[in-house]
Amino acid sequence: MTSHPTLLEISRYAEADATLDEASVWSIEVHLETCADCRARLAGSTTDRSRDMIARVGAALGEEIATGPAPAGRPVRTPRRWFVTALLPWVTMTVAVIGAAAVLTRFLPQLPSVVLLLAPLAPLPGVAAAWSRRADPAWELISSTPVTGLTMLLRRTAAVLILVIPALAIAGRSQGLALVLLPCLAFTAATLLLGSAVGVQRAAIGLMAAWTLAVVAPSLVRADLPVLLEPSSAPAWALLTVVLTALTFLRAPSFRRLTTF
Structure with a gap:
């Protein structure tokens, strides 16, 4: 049975700790793909730094969307496919x-x-x-x-x-x-x-x-x-x-x- 990473390891992974070796990072990421409990722990391990980064990225994206050109509208057409080339x-x-x-x-x-x-x-x-x-x-x-x-x-x-x-x-x-x-x-x-x-x-x-x-x-x-x-x-x-x-x-x-x- 695969062991779960410790809360300390998950916190270090969430903080992008540079002292965490690549093998440990890879092991944690592989485990997170199949373990919902550890993904929940990771979601609760966000730091002030990561929250600040998410807020800055969200603000930048919002500004680009607001000042950028409006998306070109295209009529949605239901495919009819009267004839199949096959x-x-x-x-x-x-x-x-x-x-x-x-x-x-x-x-x-x-x-x-x-x-x-x-x-x-x-x-x-x-x-x-x-x-x-x-x-x-x-x-x-x-x-x-x-x-x-x-x-x-x-x-x-x-x-x-x-x-x-x-x-x-x-x-x-x-x-x-x-x-x-x-x-x-x-x-x-x-x-x-x-x-x-x-x-x-x-x-x-x-x-x-x-x-x-x-x-x-x-x-x-x-x-x-x-x-x-x-x-x-x-x-x-x-x-x-x-x-x-x-x-x-x-x-x-x-x-x-x-x-x-």
Whole structure:
């Protein structure tokens, strides 16, 4: 157990006694870092000399503050961070995959439309990265502000969709915009809703894996589009999007929990 310095040693340290050797000074300072009792003793060991020095320093600082220029006022702005630069690689990869799917659809007509098959999944990597503490260098600052939560997530999701939807619309224009865009929006809403319970990243990964195994892989093996992507399914996708979006807004308070990140 580390012994405490004596009251005499603390008093000599407080008075900056020149006869106190460096080893003793170092030992006292190390001990003071971990001992609240000795720090309290040190606070009560101030001398007339130290009190006079503190008063002179305080008076000098007060005079400089009074005679110096007034601090320049700057408006306090709450950081919004609609877009995180770390999303750019994910969005770039998504656009590249959509382009490759369009090429396969064009030059391999025996395959079902790869663009339609991948359209529901297109925005999910970007949405997952948009709500990730690892992707945002300012996450600690953002998460402590009032604008965090569903509002911030929707803004960032909108930024991802603004970049992904035009690529989908161009690649799938011959397939019908409704069948390309409605499943995309429905899966985005499903990711947000499921993310309120298990985390946005986990929700995105789970939905991508489920759709790939249940729809994409079997469709490529059979060389036929599923009923889910037939033109008659467009109204169902639209209704599903509206319902999932409404449920997501009802779950808004959940997006302020750390488990959603």
